[in-house]
Amino acid sequence: MRLFLHQLRAEQKLFWRSRELAFFTFVLPILFFLLLGSAYGDDEINGVSGYEYLLAGMIGYGAASTTFAGLALLLVIRRESGVLKRLRATPLPPATYVAAVLASIILIFLVEAVILLAIGRFAFDVPLAGSIASLVVVLLIGAASFAALGIGLTALIRSAEGSSAVVNALYLPLSFISGAFFSKDTFPEVLQTLAAILPLSHLIELTRDVMVFDDTVWDHLGNVAVVVAWGLAGLVVAVRGFRWEPRER
């Protein structure tokens, strides 16, 4: 436990000090919420106010950008620069290290979600109708699943140079077609089908239903199942393919 907290503190310091990573993964969803909210927050989208629609979308986008993209980038860079290999040679247990990295990124996502909710509540007057407990459960399920996918993704990325291109090419289109920024009702059928298969649209719907309509997690087990299934798939790839060593040069 002492080691876990020691590493968690270090992880927090490392995240906030790498400005680029913190900006792209943490700040950007907040900026988009302010920007898009002032652009079409007063419209009605899919039966809810634009603000409500966007708030859920930006929380989902935040999960994808911090716990998926951010975590994948951070781990690939550490692996390829030899840091992971060096940590492995110390008495720090690998499980403690991974747990601290996960806890750190999930904590960062939760802080981001709280900021988004606060902006929604105080700047855009979005009432928080649903139960907080259900919302927390949804956010944790989303964060854990996307983090597992993020670690799984590191197994498929070979070099640090190409990592941000690969990661951006995945999570940005994912966020668009999952309806994080605007309604996907006008999208071509192919994209809507794709969105229904991918986990992010389900996480966003879950968040919205719990937040706006006072539903509980139990009312939407289908959505939960899709998100968790993707998380488990990520976990399998992560466990099989995770490497501590950089690629041989």
Added chain:
Amino acid sequence: MNAVEVKGLRKSYDGVEAVHGIDFELRTGEVFGLLGPNGAGKTTTVEILAGSRKRSAGQVSVLGTDPAQADRAWRGRIGVVPQTGELFPNLTVLEHLDLFAGYYEEPRPPKEVLELVGLEEKAGAKTRTLSGGQRRRLDLGVALVGNPELLFLDEPTTGFDPSARRAAWETIRSLRALGKTILLTTHYIEEAHRLADWVAVLRRGEIVASGTPADLIAQAPATIIRYRRNGREVVLETEEPTRTLHELTGQALRDGFDLAGLEVHRATLEEVYLSLTEEPPE
């Protein structure tokens, strides 16, 4: 008591053998120099001993334990300075030492480590602002902060200028004086000569010579004679320098040619090393 015992160690990568069954021992409290050109298998060997790479065959005991079965306690007793690899660019020197100190049961106080590696003045500097030599000293500091009994230094001075190299040698000597056992790899013959109690020369995954630095010189051809004739350099190795030289000069006088730049000297360690590690001509 041996800190390291290696018997018949082999390692293959995708069917290609990089280490062909090597044997050696490292006595506690000594400095062992694994000397060889790039690609000889030095890093592979160190990584296997330090528990970060699996071997293909052979027996390895490090501090009485098989590194392939290493546990936390064992990892706490060794320190590794890898040949390549970075640290966290956004952490300061002291933050790195504090971070790594936290991983060990009985760390050496980070302030002491700063002094040991000569980075007191850079304690608050971010790693990305350090020079190459300073980074290498931080690598050493990070390996020392756990207060290890056994240190693996993989090419600790490659890329250093001569004065930085001498400073690093002083640090390594002071570590030996603290009672550390050290395995160091290098392709600098002088480094092995100056620092090591025992040297093993590795060439293409095989140990081609080993002994104290003095032993290695003693194995060499006794005397080397060099001169130039018609603009071409001639090198003779001989066990009987008096006779060879007499015949050579006699022939030169008789036939009336000059032995330009004539030189007679004992083989240096460098020449021994080169003769051992040179690739045979195609």
